[in-house]
Amino acid sequence: MCYLGIAVALLLTGWGWADTETGQLTQSTDEFAQANELYLAGDYQAAAQIYETMLAGGAHSAVVYYNLGNAYAQNGDLGAGMLNYRRALLLAPRDRDIIHNLANLESQVARQPSSWEAESWMRMVLVWLLSRLTINELAAITMSFYWLAVAMAIWRIRSRRRLVSVLLIASLLVFCISAGLSYAKWQRDYAGGQAIVLSDAEMYSGPGQHFEPLARLGAGTEVKLVQTQGRYIEIQTGAGGHGWVSGEQARLIFPFAQD
Amino acid sequence: MTRIYFVTILVALVALTMPAWAQVDIVATAQPRTVSVGEMLTYEITVTIRGTSALTTQAEPSLPDFDGFDTLTTSTRQGLSMGSGGTQSERTYSYTLRASKSGDFIFSPATVQVAGKTYRSAKVKVTVTPGAGSSPRSPFTPPGHEADVPPPIRDEGDYTPKQAIDLRLSAEPEKPYVDQQVVLTFGFYYQSESLYGDTRYEPPSAEDCVVKELPAPPNSSQIVGGREYLVQKRRWALFPTAAGELEIQPVRVITSLSPYGQSDERHTNSVRLQVRPLPQPPPDAHFEGAVGRFTAHLTSDRDAVKSGETFTLSLTIRGTGNVHSLGAPTPRVPDWVNIYKSREDRDVQVGYGGASDAVGGEARFDFLALAKQSGTLNIPPLDVVYFDPQRGRYDTASTDSVIIHIEPGIAVEEPPEQPDDQMRQIKLGRPDRVGSTPLFTANWFWWVQAIPLLLLLLSAYMSHRRSALLSDPVLARSLQAPRMAQQHLAEARAAIKRGDSSAFCASAAHGVTDFIAHKFGLQAADISTQEALAALRSQQVDDELVGRVQHLLEKCDRGRFAVGSPTEHNEMLAETVQVLRRLQTVRPRRG
Numbered sequence: 001m002c003y004l005g006i007a008v009a010l011l012l013t014g015w016g017w018a019d020t021e022t023g024q025l026t027q028s029t030d031e032f033a034q035a036n037e038l039y040l041a042g043d044y045q046a047a048a049q050i051y052e053t054m055l056a057g058g059a060h061s062a063v064v065y066y067n068l069g070n071a072y073a074q075n076g077d078l079g080a081g082m083l084n085y086r087r088a089l090l091l092a093p094r095d096r097d098i099i100h101n102l103a104n105l106e107s108q109v110a111r112q113p114s115s116w117e118a119e120s121w122m123r124m125v126l127v128w129l130l131s132r133l134t135i136n137e138l139a140a141i142t143m144s145f146y147w148l149a150v151a152m153a154i155w156r157i158r159s160r161r162r163l164v165s166v167l168l169i170a171s172l173l174v175f176c177i178s179a180g181l182s183y184a185k186w187q188r189d190y191a192g193g194q195a196i197v198l199s200d201a202e203m204y205s206g207p208g209q210h211f212e213p214l215a216r217l218g219a220g221t222e223v224k225l226v227q228t229q230g231r232y233i234e235i236q237t238g239a240g241g242h243g244w245v246s247g248e249q250a251r252l253i254f255p256f257a258q259d
Numbered sequence: 260m261t262r263i264y265f266v267t268i269l270v271a272l273v274a275l276t277m278p279a280w281a282q283v284d285i286v287a288t289a290q291p292r293t294v295s296v297g298e299m300l301t302y303e304i305t306v307t308i309r310g311t312s313a314l315t316t317q318a319e320p321s322l323p324d325f326d327g328f329d330t331l332t333t334s335t336r337q338g339l340s341m342g343s344g345g346t347q348s349e350r351t352y353s354y355t356l357r358a359s360k361s362g363d364f365i366f367s368p369a370t371v372q373v374a375g376k377t378y379r380s381a382k383v384k385v386t387v388t389p390g391a392g393s394s395p396r397s398p399f400t401p402p403g404h405e406a407d408v409p410p411p412i413r414d415e416g417d418y419t420p421k422q423a424i425d426l427r428l429s430a431e432p433e434k435p436y437v438d439q440q441v442v443l444t445f446g447f448y449y450q451s452e453s454l455y456g457d458t459r460y461e462p463p464s465a466e467d468c469v470v471k472e473l474p475a476p477p478n479s480s481q482i483v484g485g486r487e488y489l490v491q492k493r494r495w496a497l498f499p500t501a502a503g504e505l506e507i508q509p510v511r512v513i514t515s516l517s518p519y520g521q522s523d524e525r526h527t528n529s530v531r532l533q534v535r536p537l538p539q540p541p542p543d544a545h546f547e548g549a550v551g552r553f554t555a556h557l558t559s560d561r562d563a564v565k566s567g568e569t570f571t572l573s574l575t576i577r578g579t580g581n582v583h584s585l586g587a588p589t590p591r592v593p594d595w596v597n598i599y600k601s602r603e604d605r606d607v608q609v610g611y612g613g614a615s616d617a618v619g620g621e622a623r624f625d626f627l628a629l630a631k632q633s634g635t636l637n638i639p640p641l642d643v644v645y646f647d648p649q650r651g652r653y654d655t656a657s658t659d660s661v662i663i664h665i666e667p668g669i670a671v672e673e674p675p676e677q678p679d680d681q682m683r684q685i686k687l688g689r690p691d692r693v694g695s696t697p698l699f700t701a702n703w704f705w706w707v708q709a710i711p712l713l714l715l716l717l718s719a720y721m722s723h724r725r726s727a728l729l730s731d732p733v734l735a736r737s738l739q740a741p742r743m744a745q746q747h748l749a750e751a752r753a754a755i756k757r758g759d760s761s762a763f764c765a766s767a768a769h770g771v772t773d774f775i776a777h778k779f780g781l782q783a784a785d786i787s788t789q790e791a792l793a794a795l796r797s798q799q800v801d802d803e804l805v806g807r808v809q810h811l812l813e814k815c816d817r818g819r820f821a822v823g824s825p826t827e828h829n830e831m832l833a834e835t836v837q838v839l840r841r842l843q844t845v846r847p848r849r850g
Contacts, residue, residue: 054690061690063691146711210469218603
């Protein structure tokens, strides 16, 4: 029982770490309130500037990203609106307002099909899970079941009871699944180089305007960054096309602090 | 057999009813709507058949009377598509007409008969002005391209080579507008005896422009000063993308000067273009960057839909110019229709319209539209404003209007998958405090994960040790020996405090003998002095230590019967501790 107690304590500790604030929310709420007032008064550009200042100060909050996305969208800047909604969604994937406004914007741009779109029921479940849990929630689940599996393994050393073996196998299984999900989430939303085209951009066959134009990408198009060469970046579109656009015309969704 | 008959009858019934499923659209258009006498226009009839009949029906339309026009060319093109929406065939009959007299002309509706039913297009009105008119063009020009072909570009044909091998790079025009096509011509002039083997070129490079290779003109010869020069030419189309001076880097040529492989590298001159910015577009004109000469066509994939259903409006811009980068205006629709830009296709062709230097093609922009209520949707003509660099002015290509009948649908409101347009408001509470940095990227996260592993290793080691002690009682007793000795020493110290000489000596002696018994695995714990000494000798303990043990045990035996001073007892205790420490270092011998 002692070991079970330790396992529960570790589980709770794991969850506790998940919600640990690692961002630096240093800006005052007055600044946030001021930006909100400007937004409600219709001065979306000024509101966006204050939200941007807050984010530059390290206040990476889903609410700030959401409000900034609204300010850009109201100002007609679909690409920047989409970028900030996507960032907000990384931090609060179950927020209905963010999901709604993002879908609203996506309907206004020529959305390319994503390579992550569901094809089979297993993939549907995977996509559903990945789009509803944050990376830190997944990390906490993974860590908790890792600690639980180790606790069960220690208990198993002392006791040969069947229940302990079953619990050990179950916790190892959940640990493996959650670790796989965490990796998939990381690859999809963080390390995959997902970027948003900020304004209508010409896609060329090489890194420069003197190459053959291949297509025109609309603001808000989601692309994948492949490599950078000088001022140009090589991208892959959701439809599988490859090309180059000016680096100023696309922005990575993560990391947040790049701009 | 019964089943085969049943299937045959079913197939026959389906085949008989196929024409009844057909949905036929016929659309007639004329482009441009206003021409001068002697100018040409394209009249097109597009017959679209949807449903199962699309595969089998060949419907020839009856033509209106083209009074006042000469028919120059006719052509037909056909497309067939099969998808989730069913089968659809589209056949377009195209007629190039030349206006022979002025006035307003109304082409009566074109008709087509499918499965016994007659379908009619709308009437088309064309205005012919008396103006001077342009000179008649070749009747062999492809229909639909007449207005697009720019005047031929002057060739650099009068250049005179000045040496046995001469290179020349020229551009025309030298002062283009932004996005206007420039033809870059590279000429390679050489006397035939000057060269051996192949010649390699590296195409010109320049920033801020889009380059497309044009077909190479055939090789030719030129007589200069009584010597024959062979002439090779290469051409590229350039589209400057920014105003200002544009320098085109020289073309690099590598030639063979001797049959022994001696090569020579030469460069042409560089070319500087003064790229002019586009003039200010007219007020209220929605200029989307088209530079060249274009025509525009607006079509709908359906002429009748139910409210809540989507349909596609397609704007096609054809002509010569910057098809690769031009944009499109959005069709004007009433508030009760939502319209979204959904797709964009560009087909850039070199040699468009028959002119080898012309780069053009067509850009097609699809708009997904959704009507939220029933009624007649009249989409007015869409004006595509383009800049004509030859004329140096803005022109407009207008489409026809499109009429779509919106019938009451099952769901007049938005379909559930369409998000409503109302944007949700900002959040006014305090910003949340969720960590934005993934835990995986923090070093401490990975260090913390080592703790359970260390605990697991420690637990495994302890378990192993316990198992080892359980399986080897001698070893277990040996490991217990110091603890046992410590207990006896504690009793001895307590006896000193009490002044109990006999108890002290008994405890000290037991401390030593029990230690020896446990350490060396003797059966009995309570052994005599002689047995202890014999055990030590059997373990080949050195004689000096055996002597010290013997001396100590004999002293303890004597002390049990004689009262000693506390000083003596303390000295004995110190000696006992030292002896035990020495014994602790002895490794027991097995067997």
